[in-house]
Amino acid sequence: MGKGKRWGLGLAGIVAAGAVAVGVAVAPSAAAAPPLPPVSPEALVASVITAQPGPLNGTVTVDNELGLPALPNAPQLGNGTQTARVWSGGDGKGRVALPSSDGERTLVSDGTTRWTYDSTDRTATKAPAHRDGAGQPGHPGGTDPQTDPAGAATQLIADLRRTSTVSVDGTADVAGRSAYQLVLTPLPTERTLLREVRVAVDAEKRIPLQLTVLATGQPQPALTIGFSDLTFGPQDPSLFTFTPPPGTTVKDAPAPGQRPGPPVGAQAPKTVGDGWDRVVIAQKPATPPNQNRDEGDAPDLSRLGTPVSGPWGQGRLITTAVATAIVTNDGRIAAGAVPEQVLSEALGQ
Amino acid sequence: MTTSTAAATRTTAPLGRLLGAELRWVLRRPRTLVVLGLLGLVPLAIAIGIATTGGPSAGRGPGLVAQVAGNGFVLPVVALGLSLALLLPLAVASAGADAIAGEAATGTLRGLLLAPVGRLRLVVMKSAGVVTVAVLAVLVVAVVGMVAGTVVVGGAQGTLVTLSGTTLGVGEALGRIGLVAVWTVGQLLAVGAVALAISTLTEHPLVVLACVLGGLIVFGVLSAIPSLDWLQPVLLTTGFSAGTDVLRDPMPLDGLGSSTVRALVYVVLGLAVTAWRMRRRDA
Amino acid sequence: MTPTTTAPGTLDLVPSSEPDGPAPAARARGLRKTFGRVVAVDGVDLDLPSGAVVGMLGPNGSGKTTLIRMLLGLTRPTAGHVELLGRTGADLPAALPDVGALVEGPGFHPFLSGRDNLLRAAATEPRLDGDLRAPVDAALERVGLAGGASGATGGGDAARRRYRGYSLGMKQRLGLAAALLVPRRLVVLDEPTNGLDPAGTRDVRGVIAELHDAGTTVLLSSHLLAEVEAVCTHVAVLQRGSLLVSGELTALLDGGSGELVLTTDDPDAALGALRAAGAGPYLRDGGVVVPAGPLEPPEVVAALVAAGVGVWEVRRRRAHLEELFARLTEEDE
Incomplete structure (x- = not known):
């Protein structure tokens, strides 16, 4: 009996050691925050605006804990981790690969033409390129004038400071690179579900590496988009050309290419409020823009959420970790990173 | 007598002769041959299915299998990926089960220990048998897949169209197929090592088979539960889909690499348990 | 612990641990084995004198097989130690090339022929070199399984048929052949005549007699008294895991009456x-x-x-x- 016990202990020991070994061998290890010289938020933003990172390639990981309801037509919005592989020529050329278990979507921009290739139905869609093409997904391209980055940055920070605390809060290690953490925290007067937004900026190349959204009451980030792997250096030029392979259906995109994303309203949406508690109210289109599969089918929202009513009428309430939306029975959609009551007030205006 | 001076003093038979005897035994076992035959049917069935449902226009639809249409070089990769879900692990687990638990059940393990084949040499000899089955199983799927892909399905003008929409020449296509075959053998060795370890704990080969295949299914279930995300790096099945990466261009190596490292850890663990148990096992 | 005193009135005739005379082929001291709470073998001291044919007697479940398995290193003793052809402890397997054994019935692969089974066994024998077919055929001949003429049972091409179709007697003969693949210093046979017809039993006696003449030590476990009496020079009697008596057969019989x-x-x-x-x-x-x-x-x-x-x-x-x-x-x- 004693032998049996010893035996069991030995086996358990080996298995436990193995589990640790597997974990250590396979899981990425967390690195300590690197020491970096201090920098002001204004200087950091200004340097981002003028950053010229040059050619690069890497892997962008989206870690989604938003708590969005699962939609049949848009499974990629559900909780989980998605990765995209990106290559940028640094001159408007780029390639993005979105792998899935049974195929891959590939976007290639050679500077003049943008190709979208979907392996599951072997179609290639062709569209003229526009300059902020693939390369830095998840980051809105700099729209401020490049001529005065310092002024634009100061202006931007000043705007943000009306509703937020803006600071450079320490450093981080993202994809093996040292980065500053630009942190936006809503002022106490803001009525929002969000606790904090962090942007990690590469200390050397000054490009955003990671965006982290934290919601109130949740220790883990609701959304993390960022490089899990990043290498700067010249890229193979053949990456930025695309020739439709044999057996491919080639189509022309009807309009300048739009990335798949949230459904686009038929009318221009209006906004109520400012800063963190801004609410967007849109009119639901009568028929979903369903002509082109590549544009993403509009999910059917009428079954989601819980019934809710207010002075504005009746509708359904959809809540997630970072945002709330109300779809009214008369076809309006109100959404924002705010509690339900703020939406209700906005709809009443 | 045929004894030489070496034979008169040595305490165990030459390793080469032991390995030869083991391989002959493995390859004459009807079970091995049946499983290898079944594995050959997998790419054939896919090829015939694709050929009868039509040409490349039938390529619409979900799943990697649709990628095979008009793209014959993809067949071995897809067939290996499909077989890796169950049939290939079955072949290897069955070899591992027969290796020790099966020998114990027929009473032949006793004979091996009495000969004596040293207990650690026995682990080497049995591992060699399992490796052989893993390699042969993968070879059967890959070679039948290549032949069927070329003859029945036909290539895309002699090239391989990747999932990324690029085309690879014959040389690189063969290289990719070779790579996924080697990678698949690596994953199977992990399964085989675990099967050997379980094999040392029982006298019933079916218990080994049930444990290994049941374990793979449980791993699959566990990896589908979102709240158990943290288990993912530990589960062997997590990396099983990485074989598809050879169809992407440029080929991402991180998935293949991490799954190989994971498989190696399983191999080391499985062999450690096997050696440790065989050192003291009654027979 | 002297087990021979557990049976009062019997004589201790074991010339045990006498410094003179050849070393015993096997020696057990204080051997004990428990499976959970069941005591299978308890405090056994036993010598197998070199060159003797030792019959191990005992009712079913008396611990004969467990004792044999411990002597051969197949089972680890709970206590006590074993010396086999002068080897002991971790070195025990080094004695095994010179030990032939048929323990707990013959174990072979059903899908292989008897001959192929033996060829596989021969490949694992350290004492064999070069062409393995000659010793395999010789062993088959010796137990009457060889193809053609002399086979008493299973004539024709018994050795080339699949083991799956063997009768109990043929299986037993094949097991004996495996134990006799190479010249041994010690042959351990656990119930060798189990399932054999009278002709087969006679053949086994003949084989044991040959081994004895060649100076091989034989340990024969059986519950058939006549069989032991017919071939053995020494006898050891086990009862519920304990050794009741052991010694030369003639002395025991004379001493008793x-x-x-x-x-x-x-x-x-x-x-x-x-x-x-x-x-x-x-x-x-x-x-x-x-x-x-x-x-x-x-x-x-x-x-x-x-x-x-x-x-x-x-x-x-x-x-x-x-x-x-x-x-x-x-x-x-």
Whole structure:
């Protein structure tokens, strides 16, 4: 009996050691925050605006804990981790690969033409390129004038400071690179579900590496988009050309290419409020823009959420970790990173 | 007598002769041959299915299998990926089960220990048998897949169209197929090592088979539960889909690499348990 | 711990641990094995004298097989130690090339022929080199499984048929062949005649006799007393895991009983004369029986001759192993 016990202990020991070994061998290890010289938020933003990172390639990981309801037509919005592989020529050329278990979507921009290739139905869609093409997904391209980055940055920070605390809060290690953490925290007067937004900026190349959204009451980030792997250096030029392979259906995109994303309203949406508690109210289109599969089918929202009513009428309430939306029975959609009551007030205006 | 001076003093038979005897035994076992035959049917069935449902226009639809249409070089990769879900692990687990638990059940393990084949040499000899089955199983799927892909399905003008929409020449296509075959053998060795370890704990080969295949299914279930995300790096099945990466261009190596490292850890663990148990096992 | 004292009235005739004489082929000291709470073997001291044919007797479940498995290193003893052909502890397997064994029935692969099974076994034998077919065929010939002429059972091409279709006797013969693949110093046979017909049993006896003539030590476990009595020089009796007695067969039988049976022309006169001489004779089946006692056989005959009684026959009545066994195991109860 004693032998049996010893035996069991030995086996358990080996298995436990193995589990640790597997974990250590396979899981990425967390690195300590690197020491970096201090920098002001204004200087950091200004340097981002003028950053010229040059050619690069890497892997962008989206870690989604938003708590969005699962939609049949848009499974990629559900909780989980998605990765995209990106290559940028640094001159408007780029390639993005979105792998899935049974195929891959590939976007290639050679500077003049943008190709979208979907392996599951072997179609290639062709569209003229526009300059902020693939390369830095998840980051809105700099729209401020490049001529005065310092002024634009100061202006931007000043705007943000009306509703937020803006600071450079320490450093981080993202994809093996040292980065500053630009942190936006809503002022106490803001009525929002969000606790904090962090942007990690590469200390050397000054490009955003990671965006982290934290919601109130949740220790883990609701959304993390960022490089899990990043290498700067010249890229193979053949990456930025695309020739439709044999057996491919080639189509022309009807309009300048739009990335798949949230459904686009038929009318221009209006906004109520400012800063963190801004609410967007849109009119639901009568028929979903369903002509082109590549544009993403509009999910059917009428079954989601819980019934809710207010002075504005009746509708359904959809809540997630970072945002709330109300779809009214008369076809309006109100959404924002705010509690339900703020939406209700906005709809009443 | 045929004894030489070496034979008169040595305490165990030459390793080469032991390995030869083991391989002959493995390859004459009807079970091995049946499983290898079944594995050959997998790419054939896919090829015939694709050929009868039509040409490349039938390529619409979900799943990697649709990628095979008009793209014959993809067949071995897809067939290996499909077989890796169950049939290939079955072949290897069955070899591992027969290796020790099966020998114990027929009473032949006793004979091996009495000969004596040293207990650690026995682990080497049995591992060699399992490796052989893993390699042969993968070879059967890959070679039948290549032949069927070329003859029945036909290539895309002699090239391989990747999932990324690029085309690879014959040389690189063969290289990719070779790579996924080697990678698949690596994953199977992990399964085989675990099967050997379980094999040392029982006298019933079916218990080994049930444990290994049941374990793979449980791993699959566990990896589908979102709240158990943290288990993912530990589960062997997590990396099983990485074989598809050879169809992407440029080929991402991180998935293949991490799954190989994971498989190696399983191999080391499985062999450690096997050696440790065989050192003291009654027979 | 001296197990021979556990059976009172028997003699300890084991020439154990005597410094002179050849080292025993195998030696067990204080051997004990428990499976959970079940004690399978308890405190066994046993020597297998070199060159002897030792019969191990005992009812089913008396621990014979467990003891053999410990002697061969197949099972780890709970306590005690084993020495096999001078090797002990972790070095024990080094003795195994010179040990042939048929333990717990023959173990072979059903999908291979008998010959291929033996070829596989031969490949693992350290003492074999070069062409393995010759020793395999020789072993098959020896146990009567060789193709063609001499096979007593399973003639024809028995060795080339699949093991799956073998009869129990043929399986047993193949197991014996595996144990005899190379010349051994010790051969351990656990119930070798199990399932054999009379011809097969005779063949096995012949093989054991050959081994004995060649100087090989043989350990034969059996529950068939006649079989042991017929072939063994030594015997060890196990009962519920303990060794009741062990020693030379003749000594054990003589030691257990030494009475003389006399045939005379005048039994009554013989009784009177022997009583007068101090013996305690009695009549049985018309013969005079003189129990072992104060008188040695010459003295008995001298007393009768002196009294003028005609003596036709004097013989020492030897006990059968069966009686010895019954006596030993009953005493224990």
